Amino acid sequence: MLSKLRYARVLRSSAACGIIPAQDVARLSASLGSSAATLIKGGTLGAAFLVLIDGRQRVAKTNAFTGGEPALRKEGALLSALYGERLHVQTVELGARFWLVTDALSHPPCPPTGELLRALIASWSRRLNDPKVTAAIPDHDDFATLLREGQAALSGLISGAHIHGKAQGWASACLDLLEDEQHRFVAVPCHGDLGARNLMIDSGGLVAIDWEDALWGIEGYDYLYWLTFMAQRPHYSPTMFGHTPWKKEVEIAVLILIIVLKSWLSVLFETHGSSSLDFNRRVLEIVAFASDH
Structure with a gap:
Protein backbone atom coordinates (compact mmCIF):
# COMPACT_ATOMS: atom_id res chain seq x y z
CA MET A 1 0.00 0.00 0.00
CA LEU A 2 2.73 2.49 0.98
CA SER A 3 4.76 1.81 -2.18
CA LYS A 4 1.63 2.26 -4.30
CA LEU A 5 0.93 5.59 -2.62
CA ARG A 6 4.49 6.71 -3.40
CA TYR A 7 4.03 5.62 -7.01
CA ALA A 8 0.78 7.58 -7.24
CA ARG A 9 2.61 10.71 -6.07
CA VAL A 10 5.29 10.17 -8.70
CA LEU A 11 2.62 9.95 -11.40
CA ARG A 12 0.95 13.13 -10.15
CA SER A 13 4.28 14.98 -10.13
CA SER A 14 5.03 13.83 -13.71
CA ALA A 15 8.36 12.33 -12.68
CA ALA A 16 10.00 9.67 -14.86
CA CYS A 17 8.04 6.42 -14.80
CA GLY A 18 6.27 3.92 -17.00
CA ILE A 19 7.75 2.20 -20.04
CA ILE A 20 11.05 0.37 -19.65
CA PRO A 21 13.51 1.30 -22.45
CA ALA A 22 13.92 -1.50 -24.99
CA GLN A 23 17.70 -1.31 -24.69
CA ASP A 24 17.47 -2.07 -20.96
CA VAL A 25 15.43 -5.20 -21.67
CA ALA A 26 17.87 -6.24 -24.40
CA LEU A 32 20.97 -13.84 -18.70
CA GLY A 33 21.58 -15.69 -21.97
CA SER A 34 17.93 -15.39 -23.01
CA SER A 35 16.97 -14.93 -26.64
CA ALA A 36 13.89 -12.84 -25.90
CA ALA A 37 11.85 -11.22 -23.15
CA THR A 38 8.06 -11.02 -23.27
CA LEU A 39 6.24 -8.35 -21.30
CA ILE A 40 3.80 -9.68 -18.70
CA LYS A 41 0.67 -7.55 -18.49
CA GLY A 42 -0.52 -6.26 -15.13
CA GLY A 43 1.26 -5.03 -12.04
CA THR A 44 1.34 -1.56 -10.58
CA LEU A 45 4.79 -0.94 -9.17
CA GLY A 46 7.02 -2.79 -11.60
CA ALA A 47 7.36 -4.10 -15.13
CA ALA A 48 7.84 -7.84 -15.48
CA PHE A 49 9.09 -9.91 -18.39
CA LEU A 50 9.01 -13.63 -19.08
CA VAL A 51 12.46 -14.90 -20.07
CA LEU A 52 13.69 -18.38 -21.04
CA ILE A 53 17.00 -19.34 -19.45
CA ASP A 54 18.52 -22.80 -19.96
CA GLY A 55 15.12 -24.17 -20.86
CA ARG A 56 13.41 -22.77 -17.76
CA GLN A 57 10.96 -19.92 -17.65
CA ARG A 58 11.79 -17.14 -15.27
CA VAL A 59 10.28 -13.76 -14.46
CA ALA A 60 12.49 -10.67 -14.58
CA LYS A 61 11.07 -7.65 -12.78
CA THR A 62 12.26 -4.07 -12.56
CA ASN A 63 10.92 -0.88 -11.03
CA ALA A 64 8.72 1.19 -13.32
CA PHE A 65 9.07 4.51 -11.52
CA THR A 66 11.73 6.75 -10.07
CA GLY A 67 12.45 5.77 -6.48
CA GLY A 68 11.00 2.28 -6.84
CA GLU A 69 14.27 0.36 -6.55
CA PRO A 70 14.35 0.11 -2.71
CA ALA A 71 10.96 -1.64 -2.70
CA LEU A 72 12.18 -4.13 -5.29
CA ARG A 73 15.35 -4.81 -3.30
CA LYS A 74 13.16 -5.37 -0.25
CA GLU A 75 11.10 -7.89 -2.19
CA GLY A 76 14.23 -9.77 -3.27
CA ALA A 77 15.53 -9.99 0.30
CA LEU A 78 12.22 -11.30 1.65
CA LEU A 79 11.72 -13.82 -1.16
CA SER A 80 15.23 -15.16 -0.56
CA ALA A 81 14.59 -15.48 3.17
CA LEU A 82 11.27 -17.25 2.73
CA TYR A 83 11.77 -19.37 -0.35
CA GLY A 84 15.47 -19.28 -1.23
CA GLU A 85 15.82 -23.01 -0.59
CA ARG A 86 13.21 -23.92 -3.22
CA LEU A 87 13.04 -20.97 -5.61
CA HIS A 88 15.53 -19.29 -7.89
CA VAL A 89 15.93 -15.71 -6.62
CA GLN A 90 18.55 -13.59 -8.36
CA THR A 91 19.33 -9.89 -8.50
CA VAL A 92 20.97 -8.29 -11.52
CA GLU A 93 22.29 -4.72 -11.76
CA LEU A 94 22.90 -3.38 -15.24
CA GLY A 95 23.93 0.24 -15.23
CA ALA A 96 21.34 2.22 -13.29
CA ARG A 97 18.67 -0.48 -13.59
CA PHE A 98 18.00 -3.13 -10.95
CA TRP A 99 16.33 -6.43 -11.84
CA LEU A 100 14.87 -9.21 -9.71
CA VAL A 101 14.80 -12.59 -11.44
CA THR A 102 12.72 -15.47 -10.03
CA ASP A 103 11.14 -18.72 -11.16
CA ALA A 104 7.96 -18.38 -13.21
CA LEU A 105 5.15 -19.84 -11.11
CA SER A 106 1.48 -20.58 -11.68
CA HIS A 107 -1.65 -19.68 -9.75
CA PRO A 108 -3.22 -22.36 -7.56
CA PRO A 109 -6.32 -24.05 -9.05
CA CYS A 110 -8.52 -22.42 -6.40
CA PRO A 111 -7.97 -19.69 -3.80
CA PRO A 112 -7.03 -20.81 -0.29
CA THR A 113 -9.55 -21.08 2.49
CA GLY A 114 -9.35 -18.60 5.33
CA GLU A 115 -7.85 -21.28 7.55
CA LEU A 116 -5.13 -22.16 5.04
CA LEU A 117 -4.39 -18.49 4.46
CA ARG A 118 -3.96 -17.81 8.17
CA ALA A 119 -1.63 -20.83 8.45
CA LEU A 120 0.46 -19.50 5.57
CA ILE A 121 0.73 -16.09 7.22
CA ALA A 122 1.75 -17.70 10.52
CA SER A 123 4.46 -19.73 8.78
CA TRP A 124 6.12 -16.75 7.15
CA SER A 125 5.74 -14.61 10.26
CA ARG A 126 7.97 -17.07 12.09
CA ARG A 127 10.56 -17.15 9.32
CA LEU A 128 10.64 -13.38 8.91
CA ASN A 129 11.25 -12.77 12.60
CA ASP A 130 15.00 -12.61 12.04
CA PRO A 131 16.95 -9.33 12.35
CA LYS A 132 18.89 -10.08 9.16
CA VAL A 133 15.62 -10.37 7.29
CA THR A 134 13.60 -7.63 8.94
CA ALA A 135 16.41 -5.17 8.22
CA ALA A 136 15.06 -5.19 4.66
CA ILE A 137 11.85 -3.47 5.83
CA PRO A 138 12.48 0.25 6.54
CA ASP A 139 11.43 1.46 9.98
CA HIS A 140 9.30 4.19 8.42
CA ASP A 141 7.17 1.63 6.57
CA ASP A 142 4.98 0.97 9.58
CA PHE A 143 1.39 0.96 10.78
CA ALA A 144 1.65 4.50 12.15
CA THR A 145 2.63 5.74 8.69
CA LEU A 146 -0.21 3.74 7.17
CA LEU A 147 -2.65 5.33 9.58
CA ARG A 148 -1.40 8.84 8.76
CA GLU A 149 -1.84 8.03 5.08
CA GLY A 150 -5.34 6.79 5.89
CA GLN A 151 -6.29 10.09 7.53
CA ALA A 152 -4.96 12.00 4.53
CA ALA A 153 -6.80 9.64 2.16
CA LEU A 154 -10.07 10.12 4.01
CA SER A 155 -9.67 13.88 3.78
CA GLY A 156 -9.13 13.54 0.04
CA LEU A 157 -12.19 11.34 -0.37
CA ILE A 158 -14.31 13.80 1.62
CA SER A 159 -13.09 16.85 -0.27
CA GLY A 160 -13.75 15.08 -3.56
CA ALA A 161 -17.28 14.14 -2.44
CA HIS A 162 -16.46 10.45 -2.85
CA ILE A 163 -17.61 9.63 0.67
CA HIS A 164 -20.29 11.28 2.78
CA GLY A 165 -23.02 10.83 5.35
CA LYS A 166 -22.98 7.75 7.56
CA ALA A 167 -20.06 6.19 5.70
CA GLN A 168 -17.94 9.30 6.32
CA GLY A 169 -18.85 9.31 10.00
CA TRP A 170 -18.04 5.62 10.41
CA ALA A 171 -14.74 5.93 8.54
CA SER A 172 -13.66 8.88 10.70
CA ALA A 173 -14.63 7.05 13.88
CA CYS A 174 -12.72 3.91 12.82
CA LEU A 175 -9.52 5.82 12.10
CA ASP A 176 -9.84 7.67 15.41
CA LEU A 177 -10.24 4.32 17.20
CA LEU A 178 -7.02 3.05 15.63
CA GLU A 179 -5.25 6.22 16.76
CA ASP A 180 -6.42 5.52 20.32
CA GLU A 181 -5.41 1.85 20.13
CA GLN A 182 -1.95 2.39 18.64
CA HIS A 183 -0.18 1.99 21.97
CA ARG A 184 -1.39 -1.64 22.08
CA PHE A 185 0.00 -2.62 18.71
CA VAL A 186 3.25 -4.57 18.42
CA ALA A 187 4.99 -4.28 15.05
CA VAL A 188 5.29 -7.48 13.03
CA PRO A 189 6.49 -7.95 9.43
CA CYS A 190 3.54 -8.14 7.02
CA HIS A 191 3.24 -8.75 3.29
CA GLY A 192 1.15 -5.63 2.85
CA ASP A 193 -0.65 -6.61 -0.39
CA LEU A 194 -1.92 -10.13 0.16
CA GLY A 195 -4.42 -10.91 -2.58
CA ALA A 196 -5.15 -13.85 -4.87
CA ARG A 197 -2.94 -12.57 -7.68
CA ASN A 198 0.04 -12.52 -5.30
CA LEU A 199 -0.37 -16.16 -4.29
CA MET A 200 1.31 -18.68 -6.55
CA ILE A 201 2.15 -22.37 -6.27
CA ASP A 202 5.17 -24.58 -6.83
CA SER A 203 5.97 -28.19 -5.94
CA GLY A 204 6.37 -27.17 -2.30
CA GLY A 205 2.98 -25.47 -1.97
CA LEU A 206 1.80 -21.86 -1.83
CA VAL A 207 4.24 -19.04 -2.50
CA ALA A 208 3.52 -15.38 -1.73
CA ILE A 209 5.10 -13.04 -4.29
CA ASP A 210 5.26 -9.25 -4.75
CA TRP A 211 6.64 -8.20 -1.37
CA GLU A 212 7.26 -4.59 -2.42
CA ASP A 213 4.59 -3.35 -0.03
CA ALA A 214 5.95 -5.27 2.98
CA LEU A 215 5.69 -3.21 6.15
CA TRP A 216 5.84 -3.27 9.91
CA GLY A 217 2.17 -3.93 10.39
CA ILE A 218 0.24 -5.54 13.21
CA GLU A 219 -0.72 -9.14 13.81
CA GLY A 220 -3.68 -10.06 11.66
CA TYR A 221 -3.16 -7.24 9.15
CA ASP A 222 -2.50 -9.49 6.15
CA TYR A 223 -5.57 -11.61 6.88
CA LEU A 224 -7.76 -8.52 7.22
CA TYR A 225 -6.27 -7.07 4.04
CA TRP A 226 -7.23 -10.28 2.21
CA LEU A 227 -10.84 -9.78 3.30
CA THR A 228 -11.06 -6.39 1.57
CA PHE A 229 -10.81 -7.84 -1.93
CA MET A 230 -14.05 -7.90 -3.88
CA ALA A 231 -13.75 -11.66 -4.41
CA GLN A 232 -14.15 -12.18 -0.65
CA ARG A 233 -17.42 -10.24 -0.36
CA PRO A 234 -19.68 -13.27 -1.04
CA HIS A 235 -18.08 -14.95 1.98
CA TYR A 236 -18.63 -12.09 4.41
CA SER A 237 -20.19 -13.30 7.65
CA PRO A 238 -19.69 -12.83 11.41
CA THR A 239 -17.34 -15.84 11.35
CA MET A 240 -14.65 -13.86 9.51
CA PHE A 241 -13.94 -11.99 12.73
CA GLY A 242 -12.12 -13.25 15.80
CA HIS A 243 -9.02 -14.60 14.07
CA THR A 244 -6.66 -11.89 15.30
CA PRO A 245 -5.64 -10.77 18.81
CA TRP A 246 -7.89 -7.69 18.49
CA LYS A 247 -11.47 -6.97 19.45
CA LYS A 248 -13.98 -7.01 16.61
CA GLU A 249 -14.29 -3.23 16.66
CA VAL A 250 -10.54 -2.96 16.04
CA GLU A 251 -10.69 -5.56 13.25
CA ILE A 252 -13.51 -3.57 11.64
CA ALA A 253 -11.48 -0.37 12.01
CA VAL A 254 -8.47 -1.96 10.27
CA LEU A 255 -10.72 -3.16 7.44
CA ILE A 256 -12.08 0.37 7.03
CA LEU A 257 -8.55 1.84 7.04
CA ILE A 258 -7.58 -0.50 4.20
CA ILE A 259 -10.76 0.23 2.24
CA VAL A 260 -10.20 3.99 2.64
CA LEU A 261 -6.64 3.65 1.33
CA LYS A 262 -7.69 1.42 -1.56
CA SER A 263 -10.49 3.82 -2.42
CA TRP A 264 -8.12 6.78 -2.45
CA LEU A 265 -5.64 4.89 -4.65
CA SER A 266 -8.42 4.18 -7.14
CA VAL A 267 -9.12 7.92 -7.25
CA LEU A 268 -5.44 8.75 -7.73
CA PHE A 269 -5.09 6.15 -10.50
CA GLU A 270 -8.48 7.22 -11.96
CA THR A 271 -9.91 3.70 -11.89
CA HIS A 272 -12.75 4.34 -9.44
CA GLY A 273 -15.30 4.89 -12.20
CA SER A 274 -15.14 1.21 -13.19
CA SER A 275 -16.24 -0.11 -9.79
CA SER A 276 -19.76 -1.47 -9.44
CA LEU A 277 -19.78 -0.69 -5.71
CA ASP A 278 -19.16 2.84 -4.47
CA PHE A 279 -16.99 3.71 -1.50
CA ASN A 280 -19.91 4.47 0.78
CA ARG A 281 -21.47 1.03 0.33
CA ARG A 282 -18.08 -0.64 0.85
CA VAL A 283 -17.70 1.08 4.21
CA LEU A 284 -21.27 0.49 5.33
CA GLU A 285 -21.30 -3.22 4.52
CA ILE A 286 -18.30 -3.72 6.82
CA VAL A 287 -19.50 -1.62 9.73
CA ALA A 288 -22.84 -3.44 9.55
CA PHE A 289 -21.03 -6.22 11.42
CA ALA A 290 -20.45 -3.94 14.43
CA SER A 291 -22.70 -5.20 17.21
CA ASP A 292 -23.67 -1.72 18.40
CA HIS A 293 -24.23 0.12 15.11
Whole structure:
Protein backbone atom coordinates (compact mmCIF):
# COMPACT_ATOMS: atom_id res chain seq x y z
CA MET A 1 0.00 0.00 0.00
CA LEU A 2 2.73 2.49 0.98
CA SER A 3 4.76 1.81 -2.18
CA LYS A 4 1.63 2.26 -4.30
CA LEU A 5 0.93 5.59 -2.62
CA ARG A 6 4.49 6.71 -3.40
CA TYR A 7 4.03 5.62 -7.01
CA ALA A 8 0.78 7.58 -7.24
CA ARG A 9 2.61 10.71 -6.07
CA VAL A 10 5.29 10.17 -8.70
CA LEU A 11 2.62 9.95 -11.40
CA ARG A 12 0.95 13.13 -10.15
CA SER A 13 4.28 14.98 -10.13
CA SER A 14 5.03 13.83 -13.71
CA ALA A 15 8.36 12.33 -12.68
CA ALA A 16 10.00 9.67 -14.86
CA CYS A 17 8.04 6.42 -14.80
CA GLY A 18 6.27 3.92 -17.00
CA ILE A 19 7.75 2.20 -20.04
CA ILE A 20 11.05 0.37 -19.65
CA PRO A 21 13.51 1.30 -22.45
CA ALA A 22 13.92 -1.50 -24.99
CA GLN A 23 17.70 -1.31 -24.69
CA ASP A 24 17.47 -2.07 -20.96
CA VAL A 25 15.43 -5.20 -21.67
CA ALA A 26 17.87 -6.24 -24.40
CA ARG A 27 20.82 -5.85 -22.02
CA LEU A 28 19.07 -8.04 -19.47
CA SER A 29 18.35 -10.75 -22.04
CA ALA A 30 21.98 -10.75 -23.14
CA SER A 31 23.20 -10.88 -19.54
CA LEU A 32 20.97 -13.84 -18.70
CA GLY A 33 21.58 -15.69 -21.97
CA SER A 34 17.93 -15.39 -23.01
CA SER A 35 16.97 -14.93 -26.64
CA ALA A 36 13.89 -12.84 -25.90
CA ALA A 37 11.85 -11.22 -23.15
CA THR A 38 8.06 -11.02 -23.27
CA LEU A 39 6.24 -8.35 -21.30
CA ILE A 40 3.80 -9.68 -18.70
CA LYS A 41 0.67 -7.55 -18.49
CA GLY A 42 -0.52 -6.26 -15.13
CA GLY A 43 1.26 -5.03 -12.04
CA THR A 44 1.34 -1.56 -10.58
CA LEU A 45 4.79 -0.94 -9.17
CA GLY A 46 7.02 -2.79 -11.60
CA ALA A 47 7.36 -4.10 -15.13
CA ALA A 48 7.84 -7.84 -15.48
CA PHE A 49 9.09 -9.91 -18.39
CA LEU A 50 9.01 -13.63 -19.08
CA VAL A 51 12.46 -14.90 -20.07
CA LEU A 52 13.69 -18.38 -21.04
CA ILE A 53 17.00 -19.34 -19.45
CA ASP A 54 18.52 -22.80 -19.96
CA GLY A 55 15.12 -24.17 -20.86
CA ARG A 56 13.41 -22.77 -17.76
CA GLN A 57 10.96 -19.92 -17.65
CA ARG A 58 11.79 -17.14 -15.27
CA VAL A 59 10.28 -13.76 -14.46
CA ALA A 60 12.49 -10.67 -14.58
CA LYS A 61 11.07 -7.65 -12.78
CA THR A 62 12.26 -4.07 -12.56
CA ASN A 63 10.92 -0.88 -11.03
CA ALA A 64 8.72 1.19 -13.32
CA PHE A 65 9.07 4.51 -11.52
CA THR A 66 11.73 6.75 -10.07
CA GLY A 67 12.45 5.77 -6.48
CA GLY A 68 11.00 2.28 -6.84
CA GLU A 69 14.27 0.36 -6.55
CA PRO A 70 14.35 0.11 -2.71
CA ALA A 71 10.96 -1.64 -2.70
CA LEU A 72 12.18 -4.13 -5.29
CA ARG A 73 15.35 -4.81 -3.30
CA LYS A 74 13.16 -5.37 -0.25
CA GLU A 75 11.10 -7.89 -2.19
CA GLY A 76 14.23 -9.77 -3.27
CA ALA A 77 15.53 -9.99 0.30
CA LEU A 78 12.22 -11.30 1.65
CA LEU A 79 11.72 -13.82 -1.16
CA SER A 80 15.23 -15.16 -0.56
CA ALA A 81 14.59 -15.48 3.17
CA LEU A 82 11.27 -17.25 2.73
CA TYR A 83 11.77 -19.37 -0.35
CA GLY A 84 15.47 -19.28 -1.23
CA GLU A 85 15.82 -23.01 -0.59
CA ARG A 86 13.21 -23.92 -3.22
CA LEU A 87 13.04 -20.97 -5.61
CA HIS A 88 15.53 -19.29 -7.89
CA VAL A 89 15.93 -15.71 -6.62
CA GLN A 90 18.55 -13.59 -8.36
CA THR A 91 19.33 -9.89 -8.50
CA VAL A 92 20.97 -8.29 -11.52
CA GLU A 93 22.29 -4.72 -11.76
CA LEU A 94 22.90 -3.38 -15.24
CA GLY A 95 23.93 0.24 -15.23
CA ALA A 96 21.34 2.22 -13.29
CA ARG A 97 18.67 -0.48 -13.59
CA PHE A 98 18.00 -3.13 -10.95
CA TRP A 99 16.33 -6.43 -11.84
CA LEU A 100 14.87 -9.21 -9.71
CA VAL A 101 14.80 -12.59 -11.44
CA THR A 102 12.72 -15.47 -10.03
CA ASP A 103 11.14 -18.72 -11.16
CA ALA A 104 7.96 -18.38 -13.21
CA LEU A 105 5.15 -19.84 -11.11
CA SER A 106 1.48 -20.58 -11.68
CA HIS A 107 -1.65 -19.68 -9.75
CA PRO A 108 -3.22 -22.36 -7.56
CA PRO A 109 -6.32 -24.05 -9.05
CA CYS A 110 -8.52 -22.42 -6.40
CA PRO A 111 -7.97 -19.69 -3.80
CA PRO A 112 -7.03 -20.81 -0.29
CA THR A 113 -9.55 -21.08 2.49
CA GLY A 114 -9.35 -18.60 5.33
CA GLU A 115 -7.85 -21.28 7.55
CA LEU A 116 -5.13 -22.16 5.04
CA LEU A 117 -4.39 -18.49 4.46
CA ARG A 118 -3.96 -17.81 8.17
CA ALA A 119 -1.63 -20.83 8.45
CA LEU A 120 0.46 -19.50 5.57
CA ILE A 121 0.73 -16.09 7.22
CA ALA A 122 1.75 -17.70 10.52
CA SER A 123 4.46 -19.73 8.78
CA TRP A 124 6.12 -16.75 7.15
CA SER A 125 5.74 -14.61 10.26
CA ARG A 126 7.97 -17.07 12.09
CA ARG A 127 10.56 -17.15 9.32
CA LEU A 128 10.64 -13.38 8.91
CA ASN A 129 11.25 -12.77 12.60
CA ASP A 130 15.00 -12.61 12.04
CA PRO A 131 16.95 -9.33 12.35
CA LYS A 132 18.89 -10.08 9.16
CA VAL A 133 15.62 -10.37 7.29
CA THR A 134 13.60 -7.63 8.94
CA ALA A 135 16.41 -5.17 8.22
CA ALA A 136 15.06 -5.19 4.66
CA ILE A 137 11.85 -3.47 5.83
CA PRO A 138 12.48 0.25 6.54
CA ASP A 139 11.43 1.46 9.98
CA HIS A 140 9.30 4.19 8.42
CA ASP A 141 7.17 1.63 6.57
CA ASP A 142 4.98 0.97 9.58
CA PHE A 143 1.39 0.96 10.78
CA ALA A 144 1.65 4.50 12.15
CA THR A 145 2.63 5.74 8.69
CA LEU A 146 -0.21 3.74 7.17
CA LEU A 147 -2.65 5.33 9.58
CA ARG A 148 -1.40 8.84 8.76
CA GLU A 149 -1.84 8.03 5.08
CA GLY A 150 -5.34 6.79 5.89
CA GLN A 151 -6.29 10.09 7.53
CA ALA A 152 -4.96 12.00 4.53
CA ALA A 153 -6.80 9.64 2.16
CA LEU A 154 -10.07 10.12 4.01
CA SER A 155 -9.67 13.88 3.78
CA GLY A 156 -9.13 13.54 0.04
CA LEU A 157 -12.19 11.34 -0.37
CA ILE A 158 -14.31 13.80 1.62
CA SER A 159 -13.09 16.85 -0.27
CA GLY A 160 -13.75 15.08 -3.56
CA ALA A 161 -17.28 14.14 -2.44
CA HIS A 162 -16.46 10.45 -2.85
CA ILE A 163 -17.61 9.63 0.67
CA HIS A 164 -20.29 11.28 2.78
CA GLY A 165 -23.02 10.83 5.35
CA LYS A 166 -22.98 7.75 7.56
CA ALA A 167 -20.06 6.19 5.70
CA GLN A 168 -17.94 9.30 6.32
CA GLY A 169 -18.85 9.31 10.00
CA TRP A 170 -18.04 5.62 10.41
CA ALA A 171 -14.74 5.93 8.54
CA SER A 172 -13.66 8.88 10.70
CA ALA A 173 -14.63 7.05 13.88
CA CYS A 174 -12.72 3.91 12.82
CA LEU A 175 -9.52 5.82 12.10
CA ASP A 176 -9.84 7.67 15.41
CA LEU A 177 -10.24 4.32 17.20
CA LEU A 178 -7.02 3.05 15.63
CA GLU A 179 -5.25 6.22 16.76
CA ASP A 180 -6.42 5.52 20.32
CA GLU A 181 -5.41 1.85 20.13
CA GLN A 182 -1.95 2.39 18.64
CA HIS A 183 -0.18 1.99 21.97
CA ARG A 184 -1.39 -1.64 22.08
CA PHE A 185 0.00 -2.62 18.71
CA VAL A 186 3.25 -4.57 18.42
CA ALA A 187 4.99 -4.28 15.05
CA VAL A 188 5.29 -7.48 13.03
CA PRO A 189 6.49 -7.95 9.43
CA CYS A 190 3.54 -8.14 7.02
CA HIS A 191 3.24 -8.75 3.29
CA GLY A 192 1.15 -5.63 2.85
CA ASP A 193 -0.65 -6.61 -0.39
CA LEU A 194 -1.92 -10.13 0.16
CA GLY A 195 -4.42 -10.91 -2.58
CA ALA A 196 -5.15 -13.85 -4.87
CA ARG A 197 -2.94 -12.57 -7.68
CA ASN A 198 0.04 -12.52 -5.30
CA LEU A 199 -0.37 -16.16 -4.29
CA MET A 200 1.31 -18.68 -6.55
CA ILE A 201 2.15 -22.37 -6.27
CA ASP A 202 5.17 -24.58 -6.83
CA SER A 203 5.97 -28.19 -5.94
CA GLY A 204 6.37 -27.17 -2.30
CA GLY A 205 2.98 -25.47 -1.97
CA LEU A 206 1.80 -21.86 -1.83
CA VAL A 207 4.24 -19.04 -2.50
CA ALA A 208 3.52 -15.38 -1.73
CA ILE A 209 5.10 -13.04 -4.29
CA ASP A 210 5.26 -9.25 -4.75
CA TRP A 211 6.64 -8.20 -1.37
CA GLU A 212 7.26 -4.59 -2.42
CA ASP A 213 4.59 -3.35 -0.03
CA ALA A 214 5.95 -5.27 2.98
CA LEU A 215 5.69 -3.21 6.15
CA TRP A 216 5.84 -3.27 9.91
CA GLY A 217 2.17 -3.93 10.39
CA ILE A 218 0.24 -5.54 13.21
CA GLU A 219 -0.72 -9.14 13.81
CA GLY A 220 -3.68 -10.06 11.66
CA TYR A 221 -3.16 -7.24 9.15
CA ASP A 222 -2.50 -9.49 6.15
CA TYR A 223 -5.57 -11.61 6.88
CA LEU A 224 -7.76 -8.52 7.22
CA TYR A 225 -6.27 -7.07 4.04
CA TRP A 226 -7.23 -10.28 2.21
CA LEU A 227 -10.84 -9.78 3.30
CA THR A 228 -11.06 -6.39 1.57
CA PHE A 229 -10.81 -7.84 -1.93
CA MET A 230 -14.05 -7.90 -3.88
CA ALA A 231 -13.75 -11.66 -4.41
CA GLN A 232 -14.15 -12.18 -0.65
CA ARG A 233 -17.42 -10.24 -0.36
CA PRO A 234 -19.68 -13.27 -1.04
CA HIS A 235 -18.08 -14.95 1.98
CA TYR A 236 -18.63 -12.09 4.41
CA SER A 237 -20.19 -13.30 7.65
CA PRO A 238 -19.69 -12.83 11.41
CA THR A 239 -17.34 -15.84 11.35
CA MET A 240 -14.65 -13.86 9.51
CA PHE A 241 -13.94 -11.99 12.73
CA GLY A 242 -12.12 -13.25 15.80
CA HIS A 243 -9.02 -14.60 14.07
CA THR A 244 -6.66 -11.89 15.30
CA PRO A 245 -5.64 -10.77 18.81
CA TRP A 246 -7.89 -7.69 18.49
CA LYS A 247 -11.47 -6.97 19.45
CA LYS A 248 -13.98 -7.01 16.61
CA GLU A 249 -14.29 -3.23 16.66
CA VAL A 250 -10.54 -2.96 16.04
CA GLU A 251 -10.69 -5.56 13.25
CA ILE A 252 -13.51 -3.57 11.64
CA ALA A 253 -11.48 -0.37 12.01
CA VAL A 254 -8.47 -1.96 10.27
CA LEU A 255 -10.72 -3.16 7.44
CA ILE A 256 -12.08 0.37 7.03
CA LEU A 257 -8.55 1.84 7.04
CA ILE A 258 -7.58 -0.50 4.20
CA ILE A 259 -10.76 0.23 2.24
CA VAL A 260 -10.20 3.99 2.64
CA LEU A 261 -6.64 3.65 1.33
CA LYS A 262 -7.69 1.42 -1.56
CA SER A 263 -10.49 3.82 -2.42
CA TRP A 264 -8.12 6.78 -2.45
CA LEU A 265 -5.64 4.89 -4.65
CA SER A 266 -8.42 4.18 -7.14
CA VAL A 267 -9.12 7.92 -7.25
CA LEU A 268 -5.44 8.75 -7.73
CA PHE A 269 -5.09 6.15 -10.50
CA GLU A 270 -8.48 7.22 -11.96
CA THR A 271 -9.91 3.70 -11.89
CA HIS A 272 -12.75 4.34 -9.44
CA GLY A 273 -15.30 4.89 -12.20
CA SER A 274 -15.14 1.21 -13.19
CA SER A 275 -16.24 -0.11 -9.79
CA SER A 276 -19.76 -1.47 -9.44
CA LEU A 277 -19.78 -0.69 -5.71
CA ASP A 278 -19.16 2.84 -4.47
CA PHE A 279 -16.99 3.71 -1.50
CA ASN A 280 -19.91 4.47 0.78
CA ARG A 281 -21.47 1.03 0.33
CA ARG A 282 -18.08 -0.64 0.85
CA VAL A 283 -17.70 1.08 4.21
CA LEU A 284 -21.27 0.49 5.33
CA GLU A 285 -21.30 -3.22 4.52
CA ILE A 286 -18.30 -3.72 6.82
CA VAL A 287 -19.50 -1.62 9.73
CA ALA A 288 -22.84 -3.44 9.55
CA PHE A 289 -21.03 -6.22 11.42
CA ALA A 290 -20.45 -3.94 14.43
CA SER A 291 -22.70 -5.20 17.21
CA ASP A 292 -23.67 -1.72 18.40
CA HIS A 293 -24.23 0.12 15.11
